Amino acid sequence: MLAETLLPNGWLHYLLGGLLIGAGTVVVYATTGITAGASTFLESTLSYVSDRSRFQQFRFTSTRDWRVVFTLGIVLGGTIYGLAFGEFGWTTEVQWWRLLFGGVLVGVGTRLGKGCTSGHGVCGVGSLSETSLLNVATFVGIAIGTAQVVQALGVTP
Structure with a gap:
Protein backbone atom coordinates (compact mmCIF):
# COMPACT_ATOMS: atom_id res chain seq x y z
CA MET A 1 0.00 0.00 0.00
CA THR A 92 5.21 22.46 -12.99
CA GLU A 93 2.79 25.16 -12.02
CA VAL A 94 5.39 26.94 -9.90
CA GLN A 95 5.91 30.53 -11.02
CA TRP A 96 9.13 31.28 -12.92
CA TRP A 97 10.35 33.75 -10.30
CA ARG A 98 10.09 31.13 -7.56
CA LEU A 99 12.07 28.68 -9.66
CA LEU A 100 14.70 31.37 -10.34
CA PHE A 101 14.93 32.31 -6.65
CA GLY A 102 15.16 28.65 -5.66
CA GLY A 103 17.87 28.08 -8.27
CA VAL A 104 19.91 30.96 -6.88
CA LEU A 105 19.58 29.56 -3.35
CA VAL A 106 20.66 26.13 -4.59
CA GLY A 107 23.67 27.69 -6.30
CA VAL A 108 24.69 29.50 -3.13
CA GLY A 109 24.16 26.32 -1.12
CA THR A 110 26.37 24.26 -3.42
CA ARG A 111 29.19 26.73 -2.97
CA LEU A 112 28.76 26.83 0.82
CA GLY A 113 28.50 23.04 0.99
CA LYS A 114 31.50 22.61 -1.31
CA GLY A 115 29.47 20.43 -3.64
CA CYS A 116 26.03 19.42 -4.74
CA THR A 117 23.72 16.47 -4.44
CA SER A 118 25.30 14.76 -7.43
CA GLY A 119 28.80 15.02 -6.01
CA HIS A 120 28.00 14.47 -2.35
CA GLY A 121 24.81 12.45 -2.67
CA VAL A 122 25.79 10.01 -5.38
CA CYS A 123 29.57 9.81 -5.28
CA GLY A 124 30.38 10.91 -1.73
CA VAL A 125 27.80 8.73 -0.01
CA GLY A 126 28.75 5.84 -2.27
CA SER A 127 32.35 6.14 -1.11
CA LEU A 128 31.28 6.58 2.55
CA SER A 129 32.81 10.06 2.80
CA GLU A 130 32.01 11.48 6.24
CA THR A 131 31.79 15.01 4.81
CA SER A 132 29.35 13.88 2.14
CA LEU A 133 27.23 11.91 4.60
CA LEU A 134 26.98 15.02 6.80
CA ASN A 135 26.19 17.26 3.83
CA VAL A 136 23.48 14.94 2.51
CA ALA A 137 21.92 14.69 5.97
CA THR A 138 21.93 18.50 6.08
CA PHE A 139 20.41 18.79 2.56
CA VAL A 140 17.62 16.36 3.40
CA GLY A 141 16.94 17.80 6.84
CA ILE A 142 16.68 21.35 5.57
CA ALA A 143 14.53 20.25 2.62
CA ILE A 144 12.10 18.44 4.94
CA GLY A 145 11.98 21.40 7.32
CA THR A 146 11.45 23.87 4.49
CA ALA A 147 8.67 21.78 3.00
CA GLN A 148 6.92 21.57 6.38
CA VAL A 149 7.19 25.32 6.99
CA VAL A 150 5.98 26.17 3.49
CA GLN A 151 3.04 23.78 3.84
CA ALA A 152 2.17 25.17 7.30
CA LEU A 153 2.16 28.70 5.87
CA GLY A 154 -0.29 27.56 3.20
CA VAL A 155 2.01 28.47 0.33
CA THR A 156 1.04 26.71 -2.88
CA PRO A 157 2.75 26.57 -6.24
Whole structure:
Protein backbone atom coordinates (compact mmCIF):
# COMPACT_ATOMS: atom_id res chain seq x y z
CA MET A 1 0.00 0.00 0.00
CA LEU A 2 2.75 2.46 0.94
CA ALA A 3 4.72 1.60 -2.22
CA GLU A 4 1.66 2.30 -4.38
CA THR A 5 1.17 5.64 -2.64
CA LEU A 6 4.81 6.73 -2.90
CA LEU A 7 5.41 5.25 -6.35
CA PRO A 8 2.09 5.42 -8.24
CA ASN A 9 3.81 4.88 -11.60
CA GLY A 10 5.79 1.86 -10.45
CA TRP A 11 9.39 1.46 -9.39
CA LEU A 12 11.16 0.01 -12.39
CA HIS A 13 12.05 3.31 -14.07
CA TYR A 14 13.52 4.58 -10.79
CA LEU A 15 15.69 1.47 -10.59
CA LEU A 16 16.81 1.93 -14.18
CA GLY A 17 17.57 5.60 -13.59
CA GLY A 18 19.59 4.78 -10.48
CA LEU A 19 21.57 2.14 -12.33
CA LEU A 20 22.32 4.56 -15.18
CA ILE A 21 23.38 7.31 -12.76
CA GLY A 22 25.62 4.86 -10.89
CA ALA A 23 27.15 3.57 -14.12
CA GLY A 24 27.76 7.13 -15.31
CA THR A 25 29.57 8.12 -12.14
CA VAL A 26 31.72 5.01 -12.34
CA VAL A 27 32.66 5.84 -15.95
CA VAL A 28 33.55 9.43 -15.04
CA TYR A 29 35.66 8.32 -12.09
CA ALA A 30 37.33 5.45 -13.95
CA THR A 31 38.27 7.63 -16.93
CA THR A 32 39.20 10.86 -15.14
CA GLY A 33 39.87 10.00 -11.50
CA ILE A 34 37.53 12.82 -10.53
CA THR A 35 34.26 12.55 -8.63
CA ALA A 36 31.32 13.40 -10.89
CA GLY A 37 29.52 16.50 -9.70
CA ALA A 38 27.72 19.33 -11.41
CA SER A 39 28.30 22.23 -9.03
CA THR A 40 31.70 23.24 -10.42
CA PHE A 41 30.40 23.25 -14.00
CA LEU A 42 29.86 27.03 -14.08
CA GLU A 43 33.27 27.88 -12.69
CA SER A 44 35.08 25.45 -14.95
CA THR A 45 33.14 26.66 -17.99
CA LEU A 46 33.94 30.28 -17.20
CA SER A 47 37.62 29.34 -17.48
CA TYR A 48 37.10 29.22 -21.25
CA VAL A 49 36.14 32.89 -21.48
CA SER A 50 37.50 34.65 -18.39
CA ASP A 51 41.12 35.48 -17.73
CA ARG A 52 40.49 36.10 -14.02
CA SER A 53 42.80 34.03 -11.84
CA ARG A 54 39.81 32.65 -9.91
CA PHE A 55 38.63 30.78 -13.01
CA GLN A 56 42.08 29.88 -14.32
CA GLN A 57 42.89 27.54 -11.44
CA PHE A 58 44.22 24.17 -12.54
CA ARG A 59 41.25 22.36 -10.98
CA PHE A 60 38.92 24.24 -13.35
CA THR A 61 40.99 24.29 -16.52
CA SER A 62 41.96 20.64 -16.25
CA THR A 63 38.37 19.42 -15.86
CA ARG A 64 36.36 21.83 -17.97
CA ASP A 65 36.12 19.67 -21.10
CA TRP A 66 34.60 16.65 -19.39
CA ARG A 67 32.36 18.87 -17.25
CA VAL A 68 30.83 20.35 -20.41
CA VAL A 69 30.27 16.84 -21.78
CA PHE A 70 28.86 15.73 -18.40
CA THR A 71 26.38 18.62 -18.27
CA LEU A 72 25.37 18.23 -21.91
CA GLY A 73 24.75 14.55 -21.18
CA ILE A 74 22.36 15.50 -18.37
CA VAL A 75 20.42 17.85 -20.65
CA LEU A 76 20.45 15.51 -23.65
CA GLY A 77 19.50 12.51 -21.52
CA GLY A 78 16.45 14.33 -20.21
CA THR A 79 15.55 15.49 -23.70
CA ILE A 80 15.85 12.01 -25.18
CA TYR A 81 13.76 10.55 -22.37
CA GLY A 82 11.10 13.20 -22.86
CA LEU A 83 10.93 12.64 -26.60
CA ALA A 84 10.93 8.85 -26.26
CA PHE A 85 8.19 8.68 -23.64
CA GLY A 86 6.17 11.77 -24.53
CA GLU A 87 6.83 13.44 -21.18
CA PHE A 88 8.40 16.58 -22.58
CA GLY A 89 7.72 20.15 -21.66
CA TRP A 90 6.96 22.30 -18.67
CA THR A 91 5.64 20.06 -15.90
CA THR A 92 5.21 22.46 -12.99
CA GLU A 93 2.79 25.16 -12.02
CA VAL A 94 5.39 26.94 -9.90
CA GLN A 95 5.91 30.53 -11.02
CA TRP A 96 9.13 31.28 -12.92
CA TRP A 97 10.35 33.75 -10.30
CA ARG A 98 10.09 31.13 -7.56
CA LEU A 99 12.07 28.68 -9.66
CA LEU A 100 14.70 31.37 -10.34
CA PHE A 101 14.93 32.31 -6.65
CA GLY A 102 15.16 28.65 -5.66
CA GLY A 103 17.87 28.08 -8.27
CA VAL A 104 19.91 30.96 -6.88
CA LEU A 105 19.58 29.56 -3.35
CA VAL A 106 20.66 26.13 -4.59
CA GLY A 107 23.67 27.69 -6.30
CA VAL A 108 24.69 29.50 -3.13
CA GLY A 109 24.16 26.32 -1.12
CA THR A 110 26.37 24.26 -3.42
CA ARG A 111 29.19 26.73 -2.97
CA LEU A 112 28.76 26.83 0.82
CA GLY A 113 28.50 23.04 0.99
CA LYS A 114 31.50 22.61 -1.31
CA GLY A 115 29.47 20.43 -3.64
CA CYS A 116 26.03 19.42 -4.74
CA THR A 117 23.72 16.47 -4.44
CA SER A 118 25.30 14.76 -7.43
CA GLY A 119 28.80 15.02 -6.01
CA HIS A 120 28.00 14.47 -2.35
CA GLY A 121 24.81 12.45 -2.67
CA VAL A 122 25.79 10.01 -5.38
CA CYS A 123 29.57 9.81 -5.28
CA GLY A 124 30.38 10.91 -1.73
CA VAL A 125 27.80 8.73 -0.01
CA GLY A 126 28.75 5.84 -2.27
CA SER A 127 32.35 6.14 -1.11
CA LEU A 128 31.28 6.58 2.55
CA SER A 129 32.81 10.06 2.80
CA GLU A 130 32.01 11.48 6.24
CA THR A 131 31.79 15.01 4.81
CA SER A 132 29.35 13.88 2.14
CA LEU A 133 27.23 11.91 4.60
CA LEU A 134 26.98 15.02 6.80
CA ASN A 135 26.19 17.26 3.83
CA VAL A 136 23.48 14.94 2.51
CA ALA A 137 21.92 14.69 5.97
CA THR A 138 21.93 18.50 6.08
CA PHE A 139 20.41 18.79 2.56
CA VAL A 140 17.62 16.36 3.40
CA GLY A 141 16.94 17.80 6.84
CA ILE A 142 16.68 21.35 5.57
CA ALA A 143 14.53 20.25 2.62
CA ILE A 144 12.10 18.44 4.94
CA GLY A 145 11.98 21.40 7.32
CA THR A 146 11.45 23.87 4.49
CA ALA A 147 8.67 21.78 3.00
CA GLN A 148 6.92 21.57 6.38
CA VAL A 149 7.19 25.32 6.99
CA VAL A 150 5.98 26.17 3.49
CA GLN A 151 3.04 23.78 3.84
CA ALA A 152 2.17 25.17 7.30
CA LEU A 153 2.16 28.70 5.87
CA GLY A 154 -0.29 27.56 3.20
CA VAL A 155 2.01 28.47 0.33
CA THR A 156 1.04 26.71 -2.88
CA PRO A 157 2.75 26.57 -6.24
